[in-house]
Amino acid sequence: MSFPKVNAVIVGAGAGGGIVAKELALAGLSVVLLERGDWARYDEHNDDELQSQRTPALGNPFGPDDRRHRRVFVYPNGSTRIVLPSEGAYSNNAGCIGGGTVSYGAMAWRFMPQDFRLRSTYGEVKDSTLEDWPISYDDLEPFYEKAEYEIGVAGDYTNNPFCGPRKKPFPMPAFPYNKEGRRIVETATRMGLHPFPIPMLRNSVPYNGRPACIHMRSCVGFACPVNAKAGTHNTVLPIALATGNCQLRTGCVAAEIIVDDRGHARGVRYFDSDNRAQEQPADLVMISASATETARLLLNSKSKLFPNGAGNNNDWVGHNLQGHCYVGAFGLIEEEVYEEAGPGATVGISDFNHGNPGLVGGGMLANEFIDLPYRFCDVRPPGEPRWGKAHKDFQRRYYKHVVRLIGPVQEIPNFSARVSVDPAVKDAWGIPVCRLSGTRHPYDLQGGEFLSKKAEAIIKETGATRVWRNGPSLWLSGGQHQAGTCRMGNDPKTSVTNRFGQVHQIDNLFIADGSLHVTNGGFNPVLTIMALAYWVSDYIKTGWKGSKFR
Amino acid sequence: MSQDLIVGIAGANGDGVSRRTVLKLVAVVALGAAVGVGASAGITHWGRTAPPPYRFFSEAEAKLLIAICEQIIPRDDTSGATDAGVIYYIDRQISGPLARHQQSYRLGLASFRKTCLQVYKTPFEELAFEQQTDALRLIEEGNAPNDLWGDPSQKAFFDLVLDHTRQGFYGSPRHGGNRDYASYRMLGLAYPNLIGQNRYANGRPI
Numbered sequence: 104m105s106f107p108k109v110n111a112v113i114v115g116a117g118a119g120g121g122i123v124a125k126e127l128a129l130a131g132l133s134v135v136l137l138e139r140g141d142w143a144r145y146d147e148h149n150d151d152e153l154q155s156q157r158t159p160a161l162g163n164p165f166g167p168d169d170r171r172h173r174r175v176f177v178y179p180n181g182s183t184r185i186v187l188p189s190e191g192a193y194s195n196n197a198g199c200i201g202g203g204t205v206s207y208g209a210m211a212w213r214f215m216p217q218d219f220r221l222r223s224t225y226g227e228v229k230d231s232t233l234e235d236w237p238i239s240y241d242d243l244e245p246f247y248e249k250a251e252y253e254i255g256v257a258g259d260y261t262n263n264p265f266c267g268p269r270k271k272p273f274p275m276p277a278f279p280y281n282k283e284g285r286r287i288v289e290t291a292t293r294m295g296l297h298p299f300p301i302p303m304l305r306n307s308v309p310y311n312g313r314p315a316c317i318h319m320r321s322c323v324g325f326a327c328p329v330n331a332k333a334g335t336h337n338t339v340l341p342i343a344l345a346t347g348n349c350q351l352r353t354g355c356v357a358a359e360i361i362v363d364d365r366g367h368a369r370g371v372r373y374f375d376s377d378n379r380a381q382e383q384p385a386d387l388v389m390i391s392a393s394a395t396e397t398a399r400l401l402l403n404s405k406s407k408l409f410p411n412g413a414g415n416n417n418d419w420v421g422h423n424l425q426g427h428c429y430v431g432a433f434g435l436i437e438e439e440v441y442e443e444a445g446p447g448a449t450v451g452i453s454d455f456n457h458g459n460p461g462l463v464g465g466g467m468l469a470n471e472f473i474d475l476p477y478r479f480c481d482v483r484p485p486g487e488p489r490w491g492k493a494h495k496d497f498q499r500r501y502y503k504h505v506v507r508l509i510g511p512v513q514e515i516p517n518f519s520a521r522v523s524v525d526p527a528v529k530d531a532w533g534i535p536v537c538r539l540s541g542t543r544h545p546y547d548l549q550g551g552e553f554l555s556k557k558a559e560a561i562i563k564e565t566g567a568t569r570v571w572r573n574g575p576s577l578w579l580s581g582g583q584h585q586a587g588t589c590r591m592g593n594d595p596k597t598s599v600t601n602r603f604g605q606v607h608q609i610d611n612l613f614i615a616d617g618s619l620h621v622t623n624g625g626f627n628p629v630l631t632i633m634a635l636a637y638w639v640s641d642y643i644k645t646g647w648k649g650s651k652f653r
Numbered sequence: 654m655s656q657d658l659i660v661g662i663a664g665a666n667g668d669g670v671s672r673r674t675v676l677k678l679v680a681v682v683a684l685g686a687a688v689g690v691g692a693s694a695g696i697t698h699w700g701r702t703a704p705p706p707y708r709f710f711s712e713a714e715a716k717l718l719i720a721i722c723e724q725i726i727p728r729d730d731t732s733g734a735t736d737a738g739v740i741y742y743i744d745r746q747i748s749g750p751l752a753r754h755q756q757s758y759r760l761g762l763a764s765f766r767k768t769c770l771q772v773y774k775t776p777f778e779e780l781a782f783e784q785q786t787d788a789l790r791l792i793e794e795g796n797a798p799n800d801l802w803g804d805p806s807q808k809a810f811f812d813l814v815l816d817h818t819r820q821g822f823y824g825s826p827r828h829g830g831n832r833d834y835a836s837y838r839m840l841g842l843a844y845p846n847l848i849g850q851n852r853y854a855n856g857r858p859i
């Protein structure tokens with residue numbers, strides 16, 4: 104069946120898609136928002152660690168489900184395996200209204216000015232597609248601010264001399280440090296570093312009609328029972344729906360972007376919640392399905408002028424898959440540093456993001472979200488037993504006595520780390536699935552060694568008695584911080600969209616999600632994804648007035 | 654206790670619960686109390702009567718698996734895997750969301766049994782605790798006779814049971830394990846993790 108034509112059809116109601124829906128609907132465009140998942144209901148999962156988006160032992164509570172979705176993972180030795188969404192190798196983020204923003208940890212980082220200019224700051228890295236972004240920090244600054252105010256960020260950068268310039272303060276005061284955080288702040292300050300409170304997409308005071316945080320220990324990986332954590336589902340999406348211009352269709356799985364023989368996007372073909380094939384025609388098509396699924400959708404959209412998938416005539420779609428190599432250090436400490444105040448991550452250190460002698464990039468360090476008991480089973484120094492009385496003793500003795508500093512290493516883009524479409528395996532709707540292959544760039548080992556040693560030096564100074572590092576690995580990146588598969592750029596030969604997320608050669612096809620990232624910063628990515636969604640929307644709204652995309 | 658309940662129900666009767674319903678509920682409460690008294694002698698855990706039948710495992714498989722899980726998380730001055738009902742967690746989950754592992758358990762437990770008979774000439778359950786530990790380490794490290802193992806390999810089987818035992822012991826009690834919040838009590842974690850009375854419909858608080 105085909106529906107009446109609308110101005111814009113958006114695929115994915117996550118971080119990027121939710122914002123675009125609100126911006127376009129508020130500007131008066133008629134919008135259909137297709138989301139494969141549904142509203143997350145707190146009652147269905149509550150504080151259950153085995154149904155956390157972080158440790159989905161019994162399936163992803165915030166989607167996608169193991170029953171209908173699949174991917175193919177290609178190991179470095181060339182062997183392949185079909186993987187389910189709740190398995191690590193699937194590289195999942197989420198699949199519900201709000202996407203990752205329902206269950207995320209809500210750290211709200213702006214990238215630094217240098218993060219947009221890595222290539223010109225550091226020069227070429229061998230065998231890498233390292234490049235500058237086609238936009239600068241200054242271009243994005245007003246949109247970072249908009250995200251901070253509209254979604255809602257609590258923070259205070261007084262003690263962070265490394266951040267880019269900002270015009271306005273955070274809309275909410277920062278959260279206080281927890282016990283572990285205070286120990287790290289004391290230590291790091293003594294060492295001449297500059298610790299500061301982590302900015303959070305979470306209400307420290309009542310804001311935007313939602314209450315302040317009640318500090319559940321089960322926060323990251325879970326929905327917030329009082330809606331104090333801000334995502335697109337409880338901020339911009341309700342506004343979009345209230346305009347009357349945005350129709351949200353849940354349980355709808357996009358299969359293909361319809362591109363006509365003249366190279367125009369005509370709409371989206373999808374399966375509705377009853378698995379019936381449907382078509383939604385539109386003046387413009389926006390893909391915000393996350394870095395892995397957006398690439399898959401483009402690759403599955405073959406047409407006369409784009410026989411290898413929409414926007415893929417130069418074979419860049421799906422390449423440069425990035426995420427974050429997380430490294431850091433842990434220490435066992437006499438003092439009981441555990442505090443029953445979730446989510447637990449309170450202090451950040453940005454001294455090592457840039458300006459590290461001999462190193463391209465670097466990364467932020469932060470103390471960790473509370474590890475719930477099952478996840479804690481693997482928090483161990485090298486050589487510790489994995490089971491038996493000794494393992495149990497360790498749990499009992501140290502659960503509340505660990506100080507941690509970990510962080511995301513700025514990854515160096517690797518063309519061969521990629522999402523393609525599997526030639527044989529299909530999902531429950533018969534749509535060819537993602538095939539994930541490649542590894543991180545070898546340079547990330549250097550960055551990871553560096554950052555974990557910095558963390559180790561600080562943890563040692565906290566008075567911890569036993570300290571160990573978690574080093575880097577070359578394992579293919581992606582997962583929660585997936586990015587980079589449809590990079591923006593000025594040269595159509597080496598990028599997928601222009602600087603406004605507009606797919607090269609298909610003027611009415613846009614992307615707004617993590618796929619656009621040229622590089623993924625030494626920070627969690629979501630605030631940048633949000634800022635980009637505002638930036639792309641702004642361009643569309645401006646052009647729309649002259650009916651440029653009709 | 655049943656007194657309180659009856660009072661409570663009688664109160665509800667005024668709000669429209671029929672008298673027959675009240676009588677039925679009273680009967681159920683009384684019966685429950687009687688069974689509880691009869692069966693709880695000598696049992697430390699509230700509400701534990703005869704163990705429910707397994708959904709997937711045979712009695713023999715369950716017996717072996719219980720012994721393996723107890724090695725992974727043994728009882729000392731606090732509960733171990735057996736006390737916490739880890740077997741019920743595994744049994745329930747591989748009859749549900751983890752059904753893809755059924756074959757691994759069926760074949761893995763059979764290989765495990767044969768391994769012990771060949772190497773120790775004794776069923777695992779009958780070995781002394783320290784010997785059991787040695788046997789399990791042999792399998793963990795992949796050093797048992799390989800011809801007794803196919804898919805799953807001995808290492809893969811060990812890792813599977815290890816992971817599921819941790820889940821059953823340290824996860825939420827709602828899935829059959831972690832009885833009486835055994836692990837939360839051991840770790841000194843507040844339980845249950847109560848929150849406000851907030852409820853949601855269509856993503857909005859009601």
Ligand SMILES: Cc1cc2nc3c(=O)[nH]c(=O)nc-3n(C[C@H](O)[C@H](O)[C@H](O)COP(=O)(O)OP(=O)(O)OC[C@H]3O[C@@H](n4cnc5c(N)ncnc54)[C@H](O)[C@@H]3O)c2cc1C
Binds near residue numbers: 202204210323357615
């Ligand atoms: C547990 C967890 C913790 C995290 N913590 C942080 C943090 O502290 N800070 C931070 O910056 N980031 C964090 N993240 C990451 C953050 O959530 C993501 O970076 C962000 O959500 C990505 O935005 P996106 O728009 O690219 O994709 P998403 O938010 O994933 O949205 C994509 C949407 O598209 C839908 N979709 C996909 N394919 C289709 C299709 N074919 N048809 C219809 N709909 C489709 C999906 O269901 C999803 O809703 C965390 C993520 C998780 C899961």
